[in-house]
Amino acid sequence: MSHQERGKLIIGLDIGTTKICTVVGEVLDGQVDIIGVGSHPSVGMRKGVVVNIESTVKSIEKAMHEAEMMAGCDITSVYVGIAGSHVSGQNSHGVIAVKNREISRDDIDKVVENAKAIPLGQDQSVIHVLPQQFHVDGRGGIQDPLGMTGVRLEAEVHIVTGSVTAVHNIIKCCNRAGLEVDDVVLEPIASAEAVLTPEEMELGVALLDIGGGTTDLAVFSENCIQRTFVLGIGGNNLTNDLSIGLRTPMKDAERLKEKFGCAIAAMINKDQAIEVPSVGGRKSRRLSQRVMGDILEPRMEEMLTLVNHELVSSGVKPLITAGVVLTGGTAMLTNIVELAEQIFDLPVRIGYPRKIGGVTDIVNTPQCATGVGLVVYGMKSESRSVSTVLEQKGIGGLARKIKGLFGRIM
Ligand SMILES: Nc1ncnc2c1ncn2[C@@H]1O[C@H](COP(=O)(O)OP(=O)(O)OP(=O)(O)O)[C@@H](O)[C@H]1O
Ligand SMILES: [Mg+2]
Known part of the structure; x- marks a missing residue:
């Protein structure tokens, strides 16, 4: 397949901890128009x-139905996102002798397969095998070695693995909602597709998606993925802290x-008062707005410091010259950019989905980056020969097998 057909529909399904978001993209000449959300x-x-399949399926169906109504289409298959602290990423290396001196597609498949041979825990499966670069007879920096001449082919790849059970449950939820799974994609990789610029990816950048339940990181430099990381904390922890600290119900804490x-507490005028509802039928109280910062700042600082520690300890911090891009709902917290700049000591910006057409005003928030990114990822993987071949060896192949296993139940 060399190019997309005109008007092909690609659907992204972001099953988040707080919201499920379906994005319908129409691909025309390599350009994505969002036609339903x-x-x-x-x-x-x-x-x-996923901790409750039935409830998740119901939420997926509602989000699907809404997107179908808006786009005026039937959704049958989706690119679905995955995250959670069961996911981990590591770099690996493979080497083979080239058969006939000229590197064929078969040789590329073989060297990647060789690099994929890493010890996996019992409950772990490969989600992505992302080639970083190839070396031919010791000469590195090669993106696609097809047709080159050499005797020794090496591949450097980034491998993302996750719990088999967690992956199966995501696929099972989709199948039960009547959907086939085109591919399972790590959420920060999808978000990156929606918000990063080619210059940032070349220069070195960290994409940090802070959602409700998880904080996900993907680091890119020289147009390749260098590191992925998922932390099991997010905006819900902030809400929880507020609920406990202010002794107010969770829904009021969220509001x-x-x-x-x-x-940043110091940025809040301490003379400003806010009305805080109480629990157990007690009267609401008026407190200084500063208390919001007093509670949120230390938790936010802790989360960002953990991410910074990961960047430093994995050795990728020096690579991210272009700084950090924030997505996910928590990126909308006032003054988060300033706090993140202090902690990372790098430029920080908020990532809004870019280079898309259609109903852009609806998806123009950092919260929609994953949903839009899944569509962009789907478009690219359907038009890219190398990646498609590799993806089939990862979870894409697994997803196809699973389709047959569960079938459409509802
Ligand atoms: N204006 C805001 N200020 C601070 N936090 C916000 C704001 N708007 C939304 N949030 C927070 O964003 C979080 C939801 O973000 P998002 O929709 O990206 O998460 P998700 O994709 O459902 O979850 P995850 O990716 O962690 O599984 C919630 O914790 C919510 O409180
Ligand atoms: Mg999310």
């Missing part, structure tokens, strides 16, 4: 992992966070 609160997910929350 559906969003529904997520019930049945915890920290990015107060979105309206008055701030990542």
Whole structure:
């Protein structure tokens, strides 16, 4: 397949901890137009992992239906996102002798397969095998060695693995909602497709998606993925801290966070007062707005410091010259950019989905980056020969097998 057909529909399904978002993209000449969006609160997910299949299926169906109504289409298959602390990423290396001196597609498949041979835990399966670069007879920096002459072919790849059970549950939920799975994609890799610029990816950049249940990281430089990381904390921890600290119900804590929350306490005028509802039928109280920062700042600082520690300890911090791009709902917390710049000591910006057409105003938030990114990822993987071949050896192949296993139940 060399190019997309005109008007091909590609659907992204972001099953988040707090919301399920369906994005329908129409691909025309390599350009994506968003023609339908559906969003529904997520019930049945915890920290990015399915904990209740029935509730998750119902939420998926509602988000699907909304997107179908808007786009005027029937959705039959999706690119679905995955995250959760069961996911981990590592770099690996493979080497083979080239058969006939000229490197064939078969040789590329073989060297990648060789690099994929890493010890896996019993409950682990490969989600992605992402080639970083190839070396031919010791000469590196090669993106696609097809047709080159040499005797020794080496591949450097980034391998993302995840729990088989968690992956199967995601696929099972989709199947039960009447959907086939085109591929399972690590969420920060999808978000990166939606918001990063080619210059950032070349220069070195970290994509940090702070959602409700997880904080996901993907680091790119020289146009390759260098590192992925998922942390099992997110915006829900901030809401929880507020609920406990202010002794207020979770739903009020959530509302107060979105309206008055701030990542830097000193930026809040302490003379400003807010009304805080109480629990157990007690009267609401008036407190200084500064208290929001007093509670949120230390938790936000802790989360970002953990990410910074990961960047340093994995050795990729020096690579991210272009800085950090924030996505996910928590990126909308007031002054988060300033706090992140202090902690990372790098430029930080918020990532909005870019280079798309259609109903852009609806998806123009950092929260929609994963949903839009899944569509962009789907478009690229359907038009890219190398990646498609490799993906089939990862979870793409697994997804296809699973389709047959579960079938359409509902
Ligand atoms: N204005 C705001 N200020 C602070 N936080 C916000 C704001 N708006 C949304 N959030 C937070 O964003 C989080 C939801 O983000 P998002 O939709 O990206 O998560 P998700 O994709 O459902 O979850 P995950 O990716 O972790 O599984 C919630 O914790 C919510 O409180
Ligand atoms: Mg998310």
